Amino acid sequence: MQKKLIFIFFLIISGIVYFTNYWYPDGLFWDENYHIASAQKYIDGVFFMEPHPPLGKQLIALGEKIFNIFGLNKGIDKSYFNNTDYITSVPQNFSFAGFRFASTLFGMLAAIMFFLIAKTLFKNEIFALLFASFYLFDNAITMHSRSAMLEGIQLFFVLLSIFYFLKIIEKDKRSIKEYFILGIFSGLAIAVKLNSAILLLLFVFLVWEDYENDILKLSFSLNILKDFLLKTLISIAGIILPLFISFYFHFAICKNVLDGRTYNASNKYREILLQEETANPFNFFTMLSDYIKYIDRYEKGVPKWDPTKVGENGSPAFMWPFGYKSINYRWTKWRGVVAYMYLQGNPLVWLLGLIGVILSFVFLTGKVFFNITINEKKRFKMITYFSILYFSYMFAMLRIERVMYLYHYFIALTFSFILFALIFLEFFKTYIDKNDKLTLTIASLMAIEIVAVFLFYSPFTYYIPLDSIQFMQRVWSKVWGLVPITY
Amino acid sequence: MGTRSNNILKDFFMKFDKRYWFLVFFILFGLYFLFKLIGPYFYIVQTNHFITPIFRFKKPIKMTILKQNGIVETLDTPKNIDFENDFYIKTINFPQSMELSHKNFGKLGFSGNFFINFKTKIYVKKDGYYVFEIISDDGFRLKLNNEIAGELTSNRPFSSSEVFVHLKKGTYNLELEYFQGYGPCGVVVYYRHSDGKKKYLLGKNSKYFSFKNPY
Numbered sequence: 001m002q003k004k005l006i007f008i009f010f011l012i013i014s015g016i017v018y019f020t021n022y023w024y025p026d027g028l029f030w031d032e033n034y035h036i037a038s039a040q041k042y043i044d045g046v047f048f049m050e051p052h053p054p055l056g057k058q059l060i061a062l063g064e065k066i067f068n069i070f071g072l073n074k075g076i077d078k079s080y081f082n083n084t085d086y087i088t089s090v091p092q093n094f095s096f097a098g099f100r101f102a103s104t105l106f107g108m109l110a111a112i113m114f115f116l117i118a119k120t121l122f123k124n125e126i127f128a129l130l131f132a133s134f135y136l137f138d139n140a141i142t143m144h145s146r147s148a149m150l151e152g153i154q155l156f157f158v159l160l161s162i163f164y165f166l167k168i169i170e171k172d173k174r175s176i177k178e179y180f181i182l183g184i185f186s187g188l189a190i191a192v193k194l195n196s197a198i199l200l201l202l203f204v205f206l207v208w209e210d211y212e213n214d215i216l217k218l219s220f221s222l223n224i225l226k227d228f229l230l231k232t233l234i235s236i237a238g239i240i241l242p243l244f245i246s247f248y249f250h251f252a253i254c255k256n257v258l259d260g261r262t263y264n265a266s267n268k269y270r271e272i273l274l275q276e277e278t279a280n281p282f283n284f285f286t287m288l289s290d291y292i293k294y295i296d297r298y299e300k301g302v303p304k305w306d307p308t309k310v311g312e313n314g315s316p317a318f319m320w321p322f323g324y325k326s327i328n329y330r331w332t333k334w335r336g337v338v339a340y341m342y343l344q345g346n347p348l349v350w351l352l353g354l355i356g357v358i359l360s361f362v363f364l365t366g367k368v369f370f371n372i373t374i375n376e377k378k379r380f381k382m383i384t385y386f387s388i389l390y391f392s393y394m395f396a397m398l399r400i401e402r403v404m405y406l407y408h409y410f411i412a413l414t415f416s417f418i419l420f421a422l423i424f425l426e427f428f429k430t431y432i433d434k435n436d437k438l439t440l441t442i443a444s445l446m447a448i449e450i451v452a453v454f455l456f457y458s459p460f461t462y463y464i465p466l467d468s469i470q471f472m473q474r475v476w477s478k479v480w481g482l483v484p485i486t487y
Numbered sequence: 488m489g490t491r492s493n494n495i496l497k498d499f500f501m502k503f504d505k506r507y508w509f510l511v512f513f514i515l516f517g518l519y520f521l522f523k524l525i526g527p528y529f530y531i532v533q534t535n536h537f538i539t540p541i542f543r544f545k546k547p548i549k550m551t552i553l554k555q556n557g558i559v560e561t562l563d564t565p566k567n568i569d570f571e572n573d574f575y576i577k578t579i580n581f582p583q584s585m586e587l588s589h590k591n592f593g594k595l596g597f598s599g600n601f602f603i604n605f606k607t608k609i610y611v612k613k614d615g616y617y618v619f620e621i622i623s624d625d626g627f628r629l630k631l632n633n634e635i636a637g638e639l640t641s642n643r644p645f646s647s648s649e650v651f652v653h654l655k656k657g658t659y660n661l662e663l664e665y666f667q668g669y670g671p672c673g674v675v676v677y678y679r680h681s682d683g684k685k686k687y688l689l690g691k692n693s694k695y696f697s698f699k700n701p702y
Contacts (some may be wrong), residue, residue, distance in 0.1 A: 335570035336554070338596070348516065427505055438506050445513045453520065467572070468596035469536075473527050475593065486586050486598035487554050487569075 006125045010115050014136055018108035022146045023097040025463045026090075029330035029341050032148045033086050035060055036099050039148070040081035043068075047254045047273060048085065049263040049291055051298040053243065054250035055191035056150035059102040067098030082258055099148040107145025107152030111136040113159035114414070120166045121382075121421050124432055126440070130447040131424075134352070134417040137454035140345040143461040144407050150193050151407055157189035158196055158411055162418070165202045169382075174206055179231045182206070183238015190239065191246045194295075198393045198411060203235050205385045244284070251287045252279035264297070265290050302402035314403035317394055321354045321416070323347065325406055325481040330463075337467050338485045342460035343406055345413075347476055348453045352446075353413055356420025360387045363423065375426060383422045390415040530592040534573035546575035547698035548690050552587075552595070553602040562626045562640035562666045566602065575700065578690035579605055579663065583624055583645040583673035598672070605663040605676075607690065608699040611654045616681035617695070619650040623665060623674040630662040642668045651681070660701070661689075 028036070034050070035057055041048045042061035050057065068074065076091050090096075114135035119128035135141065145152030164185055168178045182202060189196035207228065208215070214224055255278045262270055269290045272283045305314040315325040327343040360383050366372040367380065374380040393412045397404060424443075425432070431439040457474060459466050466474075471484045528542040534549070556569040580590040587597040611617075621627050625642035628635060629650050637650030665674045676689040678696060687693045 336572050424509075427509075431506065436506075438510070442506060442509045442513060445510070445517070449513060449517055449520065456520075456524070467533065468594065469527055469531060469533055469574075469592075471596065472593045473523060476523055484586075484594050484596045486594075486596050487601065 003125050006129050007115075010129055010132060010136075011112065014108045014111045017136055017142060018104050018111070018146060021462065022100050022104045023095055025330060025332070025339070025341065026094075026096060027330060028087065028090065029147065030149065030327070030343075032099070033088065035148050035150065036090075037081045037085055037087045039064060039099060040078050042250075042253055044079075044082055045253050045256050046082045047257045047262070049265070049294040050085070051295050052150060052193055053191045053246060055188065055242065055246040056103075056153045056193065058246060058249060059106070059153055060099055060148050063101035063103075063105070064098035067095075067101060072098050096148065100146060103149055103152035104146050106156040107142070110145070110152065110156040110159050113156060113163055114417070117159060117163050117166060117418065118421060120163065120170075121418070121425060122432065127432060127443055130443045131417075131421050133447045133450045134349045134420070135414065137450050138346045138349050138413070139454055139457045139461045140343050140407065141410055141413070142454075143341060144343060144410070146461075151410055154189055154192040154196055155410060155414065157185060157192060158199065159414065161185040161189055161199050161202060162414075165206070166382075169206070169209060174210055174231075176231055176234050179203070179206065179235045180238040183235040184242055187239040187242040191243045195393075195396075195408065195411065198389060198396065200239075201385075201389055201392060203232075205388075207231070209381075247288055247291065248281070248284060250291075251284065254278075263294055299402060304401055305403045312403075314405055317397035317400075317404060317409070319479075320394075320397075320406055320409035320412070321350070321357070323350055323406075323477065323480045327406060328483070328485070331485050332463075332465075333485060333487070334465055336487075337465035338471070339463045339465040340460050340471075340485070341463055342482065344457060344460045344474075344480065344482060345406075346450065346454050346457060348450050349417070350413070352420050353416030356418075356423050357387070357390055357416045359423045360390075360419045363426070375429065379422060379426055379429075383419065383426070386415050386419050386422065390419065527592055530577060531589060531595075532575050534575060539575070543575055543700065546577050547700050548576045548579060548605055548607045549701050550574045550576050550579075551604045551606075552597060553604070554597065555600045555602065557600065559600045559602065559666050559668050561642070562602075562628055562638070562664060564666070576690070578688040579674060579676040580688055581672075581674050583671050585671055587667070587672055597667070599667060599669050601667055603665045603667075603674070605661075605665070606701045607661050608701050609659045609661050610697045610699065611656055611659060611695070612697065613680070613695055614653075614655050615695075616651060616653050618679050618681060618686075619652070619689070620647055620677040620679070620686065621650065621663070621674070622647045622676070624670075624672055625666055625668050627666075627674065628664040630664075631659050633660065633662070642666075645671065645673050658699075663689075 038048060038050050038057040039061035042058055043065055064073070072095050076094055078091065081087055111132065115128055115132035118131040119125060122128050122131065141155070145155070161182060164182055168174050168182065186196070186199040186202065189199055211224065211228065214220060255273060255276060257273055262273070265273070266286070268286050272278055272286065277283055278287065305316060306312055313325065313327045319325070323345055329341040329343060331341070332339045363383060364387055367374060390412050393415065397408060428439045458464065459470070460474070468484055475482045528538060532539050532542045532546065551571055551573050553566065553571045554569045555564070556567045558564070576589065581587055582590055585598060587595045589595065619629060619637070621629065621637070622645060624645035626639045627648070628638035628640065630636060631652060636652050637648065639648055663676065677686040678689055679686040680695050687696070690698055692698060
């Protein structure tokens with residue numbers, strides 16, 4: 001009963017955090033200009049190509065479509081959204097509730113998924129609840145997820161994959177079916193944003209878990225090789241399936257070319273469009289190849305990070321763990337006060353995440369170089385896996401030449417939260433098992449402070465006006481680049 | 488002795504329960520949060536804020552920022568005020584910057600086309616000639632007991648003007664009007680006795696002046 005109550009309590013709080021006034025502000029910000037335009041094209045079946053895989057935008061479109069059925073934005077002419085890839089305004093009386101719904105819902109589900117991950121790690125509902133505050137009360141993730149953007153949806157599938165990974169890793173051996181399911185979950189994340197591909201490392205860890213002894217002994221029987229090959233193929237199939245399905249729907253739905261805008265599609269693709277054969281599965285790979293070429297061309301055209309540029313919002317990956325650079329997505333002035341949508345993390349959870357990463361690194365190097373004692377081999381492995389995930393992701397981000405933004409850190413940030421939880425467990429597992437009151441007090445104090453800091457920074461999350469003193473109270477570090485709007 | 492103290496230290500760290508490290512961390516963070524929450528009020532406080540009575544002490548200068556609806560060319564540009572904000576501050580110390588920024592507090596969110604009225608009460612402890620040094624970008628007007636003591640009403644880069652006045656022991660109402668048109672802004676005001684070399688930021692008590700809030 002207590003377990004159910006804790007879950008219901010978390011569900012209600014997540015609902016409040018994510019859905020309170022999520023349609024507000026009633027103006028576009030950041031990439032909503034692109035994604036709402038794209039989503040509308042799914043609703044109206046207009047041909048387009050875009051630098052991201054289709055699933056995220058399809059879900060955004062689905063949200064709007066569902067709300068349209070219930071009368072939202074009825075009678076409002078949104079045809080302008082189809083004529084451009086970047087909308088600059090919305091019609092009068094337009095509501096954002098539909099377009100922002102999917103991302104907000106998945107953002108909330110991602111918080112619940114993080115709670116389930118914490119529960120899997122701690123095997124204790126109360127500590128799971130306290131540690132789930134890391135995700136639920138991060139201002140940057142919450143604010144970004146409550147918009148018609150892709151990251152809220154992406155993070156749900158990323159956390160779903162991790163949750164499933166943690167579930168199956170507890171077993172001695174994993175079945176082909178489990179590889180397939182993990183493949184589907186990872187594929188769903190990749191079908192939203194390509195940087196979810198970091199999840200492919202989960203399969204490497206699974207292989208290590210399944211064949212650790214054989215690899216260490218270098219003994220590979222035919223059966224093992226067959227099993228390995230089968231699992232590899234089934235994993236690939238699992239990953240590809242949601243990607244292909246979402247692409248298939250994209251091609252099948254988006255068939256009406258407007259104003260001759262063919263996005264440099266090949267002659268073959270144009271012919272398919274003319275013949276209205278986009279739903280024909282035989283044409284799938286032709287269209288997919290064109291889409292991939294478009295992504296490639298687009299990415300090459302994105303400028304590099306330029307710190308000398310006035311108003312540069314991008315930031316190098318090595319600065320993300322320190323919160324650089326906050327982005328002012330949108331603001332409105334009202335006679336001496338300003339409302340901001342600021343991409344600004346909860347400094348406490350970001351700091352704890354960073355501490356988690358540093359302590360994990362110290363712990364791992366301590367084991368490798370000084371053979372320090374570890375309390376539990378399984379946890380040590382988990383710390384190793386999530387450290388690899390964190391550093392691999394950051395390394396990959398550092399290798400990308402185009403400008404990147406602070407929200408590209410969200411995936412690594414969730415890894416850092418998990419690392420902190422694992423380190424906490426490494427220190428205090430015995431106390432938690434003994435129901436030690438001091439340990440519970442520490443974790444409770446942590447959660448209370450996380451909530452307090454979240455509330456303190458919530459004007460940046462919920463577009464609540466601040467005067468200049470209130471703004472400057474929130475500038476805890478010059479590194480973040482929080483700058484007030486001036487009069 | 489050294490070995491003994493080393494052993495005590497080692498013993499302390501060995502016995503120090505690691506739970507306390509985390510507890511100390513969160514207590515320290517809580518204190519830091521509190522400091523960040525109330526810290527700015529030690530430098531500046533808005534007059535209409537519920538917290539004002541608690542933090543008004545030791546802030547003898549009332550500052551009113553008037554945001555002009557339009558362009559401010561000189562100090563005498565007719566006022567068409569969009570809104571105004573009142574603050575209490577300790578000293579007039581806004582170094583040159585692209586945005587109005589108090590030395591201790593930071594940015595105030597104003598960059599162009601505004602006026603500021605600073606008001607305070609001075610108690611002069613010693614008769615004599617005094618020098619007010621006003622470093623500003625753009626112009627200013629200094630009034631003592633409602634009489635103009637010095638002014639520069641046009642715009643200018645961040646530079647200094649000195650105003651000499653003879654003051655007798657007693658209380659004076661001091662008012663400084665300042666304006667910012669476009670470009671960088673800033674205003675810093677010092678005072679000194681004509682005999683002394685040491686100069687003080689206006690608002691800082693000395694053996695010559697003590698300051699009182701004008702309210």
